[in-house]
Amino acid sequence: MNLRGQAAIVGVAELPPQRVTPGYTTLEMIARVSRLALIDAGLEVGTIDGLMVGPQVGETPQHVPATIAEYLGLQPRFADIVDLGGATGAGMAWRAAAAILSGMATTVLCVLGNTRDPQIVPRSPNRNPIREFDVPFGASGANQAYAMVAQAHMHEFGTTSEQLAHVPFRQRENALRNPAAVFHGKPITVDDVLASPLVMEPLHLLEVVMPCGGGAAFIVTSADRASGHRPPIHLLGAGERVTHRALSQAPNLTTSPMAGAISAAYATARVTPGELDLLSIYDCYSIVVAITLEDAGICPKGEGGAWVADNDFSPNARLPINPHGGQLGMGQSDLAGGMGHIVEAVRQLRGEASDRQVPSAELALVTGNGATLSEEVALILGSSR
Amino acid sequence: MTAAALAKPGLSPIPRTQLWWEAVERGELLIQRCASCGSYQFYPRVLCTRCWSEDLGWVQAIGSGRIWTFTVVRMPGHAAWAPDVPYVIALIELDEGPRMMSRVVDSDPREVRVGQRVRVNFRRLSPSESELPVFVVDAADGP
Numbered sequence A: 001m002n003l004r005g006q007a008a009i010v011g012v013a014e015l016p017p018q019r020v021t022p023g024y025t026t027l028e029m030i031a032r033v034s035r036l037a038l039i040d041a042g043l044e045v046g047t048i049d050g051l052m053v054g055p056q057v058g059e060t061p062q063h064v065p066a067t068i069a070e071y072l073g074l075q076p077r078f079a080d081i082v083d084l085g086g087a088t089g090a091g092m093a094w095r096a097a098a099a100i101l102s103g104m105a106t107t108v109l110c111v112l113g114n115t116r117d118p119q120i121v122p123r124s125p126n127r128n129p130i131r132e133f134d135v136p137f138g139a140s141g142a143n144q145a146y147a148m149v150a151q152a153h154m155h156e157f158g159t160t161s162e163q164l165a166h167v168p169f170r171q172r173e174n175a176l177r178n179p180a181a182v183f184h185g186k187p188i189t190v191d192d193v194l195a196s197p198l199v200m201e202p203l204h205l206l207e208v209v210m211p212c213g214g215g216a217a218f219i220v221t222s223a224d225r226a227s228g229h230r231p232p233i234h235l236l237g238a239g240e241r242v243t244h245r246a247l248s249q250a251p252n253l254t255t256s257p258m259a260g261a262i263s264a265a266y267a268t269a270r271v272t273p274g275e276l277d278l279l280s281i282y283d284c285y286s287i288v289v290a291i292t293l294e295d296a297g298i299c300p301k302g303e304g305g306a307w308v309a310d311n312d313f314s315p316n317a318r319l320p321i322n323p324h325g326g327q328l329g330m331g332q333s334d335l336a337g338g339m340g341h342i343v344e345a346v347r348q349l350r351g352e353a354s355d356r357q358v359p360s361a362e363l364a365l366v367t368g369n370g371a372t373l374s375e376e377v378a379l380i381l382g383s384s385r
Numbered sequence B: 001m002t003a004a005a006l007a008k009p010g011l012s013p014i015p016r017t018q019l020w021w022e023a024v025e026r027g028e029l030l031i032q033r034c035a036s037c038g039s040y041q042f043y044p045r046v047l048c049t050r051c052w053s054e055d056l057g058w059v060q061a062i063g064s065g066r067i068w069t070f071t072v073v074r075m076p077g078h079a080a081w082a083p084d085v086p087y088v089i090a091l092i093e094l095d096e097g098p099r100m101m102s103r104v105v106d107s108d109p110r111e112v113r114v115g116q117r118v119r120v121n122f123r124r125l126s127p128s129e130s131e132l133p134v135f136v137v138d139a140a141d142g143p
Helices: A026-041 A064-072 A085-101 A129-133 A142-157 A166-175 A190-195 A258-269 A286-295 A304-310 A326-330 A334-350 B015-025 B079-084
Strands: A007-018 A050-053 A078-081 A107-114 A198-200 A213-222 A233-242 A278-280 A363-370 A375-382 B030-034 B056-060 B064-073 B087-094 B099-105 B117-124 B131-137
Touching (some): A007 A085, A007 A334, A026 A064, A026 A107, A026 A213, A050 A064, A050 A085, A064 A078, A085 A213, A085 A334, A085 A363, A085 A375, A107 A334, A142 A198, A142 A286, A142 B064, A166 A190, A198 B064, A213 A334, A233 A334, A258 A286, A258 A363, A278 A334, A286 A304, A334 A363, B015 B030, B015 B131, B064 B099, B064 B131, B099 B117
Parallel strands (some): A050 A078, A050 A107, A278 A363
Antiparallel strands (some): A007 A213, A007 A233, A233 A375, B030 B056, B064 B117, B087 B099, B117 B131
8 A cells, every 4th residue: 555645634733832831831832732623624623533543741741642642532443653853744644544544534634743841850750771871971961962973974074064954044034034033033144153152062952943832734535535625745756764772782873774764754655755845854953864865865975064055945946945044043932843844835735835945845855863863754745635 | 058068969879780880999890791692781680671681790891982862061950060160971882792880080171072982980079979980081082
């Protein structure tokens, strides 16, 4: 069975990322963004019969889908958690399509949301291999792992900090066209990035996403049912690879499992990189964009640094990248930040992206990345089947 | 609370790895070897990740390897390490093949490079901390 063209995204919504979300619970964020996605789809609430949510929503460690279904007043025939870090949103898209194809549901709501209070630093009581064999050395958090990936790329290919600094610079330029971005109205230069404090060498503070609270949602239904008041955006291809959790166990530092995920998505969709009109690619750190461009076949392996330094990302570029500003420009609302790449691709392919619209965008690559280039999902979305 | 007063996250051995941590206290770096397929692995597991055999034994690692990648920590992921900065954490590729997180010590952080040959050493990173396997750059491969 081939997923190509079998399901479509008919509704999307996003809450603008906020540095703090006083007065809101996670369930409330999820409910608000779900309602907006339903309105966007032009559907009645009774049509939703499938639900996909993220893990450990707020203070709800177990029975998460039931808790959210109950809060939303849904009684789905199919409910599940997807737990793929930043790839969770993209992972939901093809799971929803598969659930629909197999008859588990007809119309699936996929939703992620989070609150943020800087006073509360979430620390899970891990007793896993990373806690045992990484943390005692003073290695904790995502920054150190991505710094190590960037270091390896620099060593192997001669990539420079100045090249990578173009990623946050270009994404910030895109965010200037997006009023929902947390960095809207705040331009930066390449020199600003290089002058920002070193967090973990060679990683500068402005190469790291800004944590926010927010939410995102999309609704998937079968291509045959997809006749809402918005143009349906078709799922043409998808691929996924999960290889490790601790970076010490990664098969390779400079070629990510994204390569396999993307080539599977290309194969399903029967497209080649040269046919893409738009990239909506996961960007928690500058190095991830460079490696994803290589792994997507946009440039040869090792040339991602030079590519981001030399090529425009704007809506009018030869190959526009993250016109919404990406997560580096938008702010990262936890798992919803990754889902934002789907929301943006859908808006672009519908032709509803206002000031940042990519001209005649018909085919987009969306990626999601979890942990440290560990759990990877790629989607090909198109405006026609 | 000041950073100095914050306790660093300590060791968290599980029953299967107790022996590994005891070996570290004796100044030995153990890895697992699969009796079925001959491959080495780290961290310790209940099965071989290559062939899923449970017939695993402990062997003492040669103790030499190279820096697979590293970073110099300026802003640590946990405030308890703030007094240590800048410090070098690295993924070490042991000569047997397995890779592990560790510290590179006794080098100026500015002189550390990917690919440098290193050798294991055993240290308490501060008097209150447990013994850990850390790595020192080989004199022949230094700056």
